[in-house]
Amino acid sequence: MTSISLTARPDQLLGIPNRITLVRTVAAMTVATVAFHTGELRWLLAGYAAYWIGDILDGAVARARGEESLSGAVLDVVCDRACAFLLAAAFMATFPSTIGPLAIYLVQFGVLDTMLTLSFLLWPWTLSPNYFYKVDRPIYLWNWSKPAKALNTAAVVISLVVAHQAGALWTLPYAVAIAACLVKVVSAYRLIEILCDRRPAAPALPEGVDPGPARK
Known part of the structure; x- marks a missing residue:
């Protein structure tokens, strides 16, 4: 290491x-x-x-x-x-019609995603969330892999633009925002279980390498 x-x-x-x-x-x-x-x-x-x-x-x-x-x-x-x-x-x-989906997005991104993103600091040997796969691969894949990062913000914004241009389909932005929020809730729950030693982390490391303890 x-x-x-x-x-x-x-x-x-x-x-x-x-x-x-x-x-x-x-x-x-x-x-x-x-x-x-x-x-x-x-x-x-x-x-x-x-x-x-x-x-x-x-x-x-x-x-x-x-x-x-x-x-x-x-x-x-x-x-x-x-x-x-x-x-x-x-x-x-x-566009006041976007308030609902964006309010959900802001809770997800401003609270849940911020907590998850800063959690890499609990493992000081990781330099950023981009290396969180060394701690737990599932949480990394759901949040900081390239597809996950692209969808985290872009999916909500693109769905809002599509709904605005179509003049309807406002269920789409709500569905995207809620889905993103659920991903963060599941990720946060998994992180808490790992920190409380109720679930082992699943790092993408060579066999036998210990990810090290979190700083609690």
Whole structure:
């Protein structure tokens, strides 16, 4: 198991990946503010594009440069919530019919997903949720595998756009939002059982490697 230093270094907060995180956050939130004033769907979609593309880019750069860090992972989590909440608020202000599905989404993403995402800190040798498969593969697959991450936010937003364009089908966004919420509830329950030693973790590690105890 690779040893990870928990000592903070200036480059962890001032490195290029974190700069990208800050730039994409400012960009997405600025566009979301414009969407508040204009009430136009195109600005909302532009805001989500800045959020999602920037979120992919900062992680890719961090891995390519070998600059992943605990502080960078936490900064990414905080900035994701800032973008998601302001964009959702702009969506609800522009299209009041989206309030119901987005309220469910905000509970799921702002509370349950935040708790799950930050749980990697209980295992300090994991650098981010992207490596949670080393702790428990099912929770990782349900929440941070590439398909799961793509569906976590995008599925709700896309279903809202489809419903808006169709002028109906509002059951679709509700179904997507509730399904995402159920995934988080099941994941959180499994995590709690693992932490309480009621269920063994199922890490994707070479046979015989101990994932190590969580910091409780």
